[in-house]
Amino acid sequence: MxxxxxxxxxxxxxxxxxxxxxxxxxxxxxxxxxxxxxxxxxxxxxxxxxxxxxxxxxxxxxxxxxxxxxxxxxxxxxxxxxxxxxxSKDFEGEITLGVPHDVVYPTIPGVLRRFAIEFPKMKVHLLSSFTKGLKEQFRRGEADVILTTEDSREGGGETLALKRLAWVGAPDGQAWRARPLRLAFERNCIFRPGVQRRLDEAGIPWEMAVDSNASRSIDATVSADLAVSARLEGTEAAYLERIDHGRSLPELKEVQINLYVADQGHGPAAAGLADMIRSAFASS
Missing domain, CATH: 1.10.10.10 (Winged helix-like DNA-binding domain superfamily/Winged helix DNA-binding domain)
Structure with a gap:
């Protein structure tokens, strides 16, 4: 049977x-x-x-x-x-989701898969950029839902998680020992000024090892052990590792991961996408 x-x-x-x-x-x-x-x-x-x-x-x-x-x-x-x-409820159209590139993984791919199942006729346009640029696009109505990484949230925002910044370098690298400390950050990285300020407060001289807005250039420089950078804990790439510096470098701040949803947009689709993002971060 x-x-x-x-x-x-x-x-x-x-x-x-x-x-x-x-x-x-x-x-x-x-x-x-x-x-x-x-x-x-x-x-x-x-x-x-x-x-x-x-x-x-x-x-x-x-x-x-x-x-x-x-x-x-x-x-x-x-x-x-x-x-x-x-x-199918026949929701059709395109929804724009903006996410800083350092928090795309590991959460967003699963959200996109689930959204495609529940809203099969909706297309998601994924914007991966810096928080500052994403917020400007959101204000201009060019994005329906955005995530940000920032010190605080503006009105209408919702904090989904708090993650601490951690120093990262090449596996078994030694660049963190050098003085001046060589740094690699994108020009528009929201973490860059705060990291530089913490080094100044700790009396550690530093210099920028690369001047670029290309994430791959930054990662290549760090993975080659030519500089160090900072990433939100849990988001560092496999070819980078957290630096066990034994207090030789200053501790870095906690950062909010915030969610913003446009007041007007795609109604249930935008609300559904936001709920999926909330659920994913709650379980991460």
Whole structure:
């Protein structure tokens, strides 16, 4: 007799596998951790096999879990496509989302995937720029939703997270020991003046090693161990690492990640996108 898989449990399984833990998956699915755990338990019982195993603070896939994951994704894609085609509210058009390039990863790709499922006829135009430029575009009505990284928020803004700036350099690099300290920041980087001020207050001489507004030029200089920079904790690229400077460099400030949504725009689509961003940062 054929048996049916529980799609809700499969969705929880895929979310846990992709998020690396039950807590993050629960936040992405907007359900409780206990609900996710119960669904996973039922799924394992129905298949009579272990799918997940603890791996440090997170979870990993067993061999059976790895085998199930690709099938589960395909099943959910088919389910979501059917549901979308038959129940679409027909929101059509384009929505513009502005995000500073240093907070695009790891949160925004998942938000864009979820938005594409729930609003299939809406196109998202992603602007990746500096906070100052994004706020100017938002004021001119050229962006519907923006994220910013700043010391405080303006009226109408909503703080989603606080993240501390951390010194970053090349893996096993030594550039942080040099004096004057060589810095690499984009010209319009909102963190640049504050970092320079903290070095001045600490009596540490510094100089700019590169003068560019190209992020790749900055990262190339830092990863070559020719300079250091600062990034929000958790957003540094794989080819950079936080510097264990042992108090040889000053501690840096906390920065707000703020959300702004235009008063007039795409209604439910903009509101839905904003809710997805809130949920993603709440679970990160």
């Amino acid at each position: 054929p048996r049916n898989l529980d799609l809700t449990a499969l969705r929880s399984f895929v979310a846990v596998a992709e998020a690396g833990g039950v807590t993050r998956a629960a936040g992405l699915l907007n359900v409780t951790q206990s609900a996710v755990s119960m669904q996973l338990k039922r799924l394992e019982e129905s298949l009579d096999t272990r799918l997940l195993e603890r791996a440090g603070r997170g979870v990993g896939l067993t061999g059976a879990g790895e085998q199930l994951l690709s099938h589960a994704r395909r099943l959910l894609e088919i389910n979501d496509d059917i549901y979308r085609r038959l129940t």
